[in-house]
Amino acid sequence: MTLKPFEEVVAEYGPAVLRVCRAVLGPDDAEDAWSETFLSAMRAYPDLRPDSNVEAWLVTIAHRRALDQYRARRRAPVPADEPPEVPVRDPAPDDRDPELWAALAALTLRQRQAIAYHHLAGMPYTEVARLVGGSAAAARRAAADGIKALRTTYPRGADR
Amino acid sequence: MNTSNTSGPAPHDDVLAAVPEADASAIGRLHERLAAAARAEGLLDVAYRTLDTPVGSLLLAATEEGLVRVAYEREDHDAVLARIAAEISPRILAAPARLDAAAREMDEYFAHRREAFDLPLDFRLARGFRRDVLMRLPAIGYGATASYAAVAAAAGSPKAVRAAGTACATNPLPVVVPCHRVVRSDGSVGQYVGGVDAKRALLALEAA
Numbered sequence: 120m121t122l123k124p125f126e127e128v129v130a131e132y133g134p135a136v137l138r139v140c141r142a143v144l145g146p147d148d149a150e151d152a153w154s155e156t157f158l159s160a161m162r163a164y165p166d167l168r169p170d171s172n173v174e175a176w177l178v179t180i181a182h183r184r185a186l187d188q189y190r191a192r193r194r195a196p197v198p199a200d201e202p203p204e205v206p207v208r209d210p211a212p213d214d215r216d217p218e219l220w221a222a223l224a225a226l227t228l229r230q231r232q233a234i235a236y237h238h239l240a241g242m243p244y245t246e247v248a249r250l251v252g253g254s255a256a257a258a259r260r261a262a263a264d265g266i267k268a269l270r271t272t273y274p275r276g277a278d279r
Numbered sequence: 280m281n282t283s284n285t286s287g288p289a290p291h292d293d294v295l296a297a298v299p300e301a302d303a304s305a306i307g308r309l310h311e312r313l314a315a316a317a318r319a320e321g322l323l324d325v326a327y328r329t330l331d332t333p334v335g336s337l338l339l340a341a342t343e344e345g346l347v348r349v350a351y352e353r354e355d356h357d358a359v360l361a362r363i364a365a366e367i368s369p370r371i372l373a374a375p376a377r378l379d380a381a382a383r384e385m386d387e388y389f390a391h392r393r394e395a396f397d398l399p400l401d402f403r404l405a406r407g408f409r410r411d412v413l414m415r416l417p418a419i420g421y422g423a424t425a426s427y428a429a430v431a432a433a434a435g436s437p438k439a440v441r442a443a444g445t446a447c448a449t450n451p452l453p454v455v456v457p458c459h460r461v462v463r464s465d466g467s468v469g470q471y472v473g474g475v476d477a478k479r480a481l482l483a484l485e486a487a
Contacts (some may be wrong), residue, residue: 126373
């Protein structure tokens, strides 16, 4: 068994990893995190065991790169009266939904991570817990609390 | 959990469905950015693109050293890339920039405006006697042909006619390394990695 061309990895998992980065960081920082993720992955790729779960491997890298982004953002000076949350700026006409990002930004980082890794990337909670720390039960709770909060704060969710 | 949800799917689907699917333009932009960054950091071991030509779509692949593979469609481009991943490196991206010169010279060749290729070549996919044979093929001039026996002799092993044929059949750089100019001693065209029709087309192009 040998490794596929990295191009196939990008084509197969690029969209899902972007979705995860967007949910954790918001639309603006997501693309930087995606780029860092795939560059790191490409560097390490020849040493990956061919039978590895490539998506879980990529989400693990994306988790670390997103944390780097998130911490860098928090260290950046922010006006004292504004919470240091994921910024929502310049909503572009395409796929930006300011209300959705505002609703996601209002969650805790751990809630966004648990939702992104479990519900978007399909990672079991034991794996999510390995990334975000704490127990699988705590990760499950974080995701559930986050979803619950989204359903009350995000209009489209509340309408249903 | 929300008990007012009456639809079938899991109750979180509605809010999560709002996280947009990655649109093609975003992925395309990110892919381009990745290829540029990988190239700058020396991680792009193999870059490739395809090129439409009169003999079909050709896969062009290059290492940092030079053009390493030209493949006909009938060789199955995906299978060729998988073998490159195994034999050279899996750090492979569709990244046309490195192949600009190769694509331009190919276009000129098929437009009858170029007789010889002036490109750095990476012969790492050919070894031993096969490689010796391939290195000598450019000596067969544009529009000319040589027999497998003559090629074997030129490579230093006059009896290795069959091996010379194998070298041509497994040429990793067809068109650029002109194995299509090697024909049978009786004058018939012989086999070709791109198919006999492609071989005839190249010989006709060069004879025109």
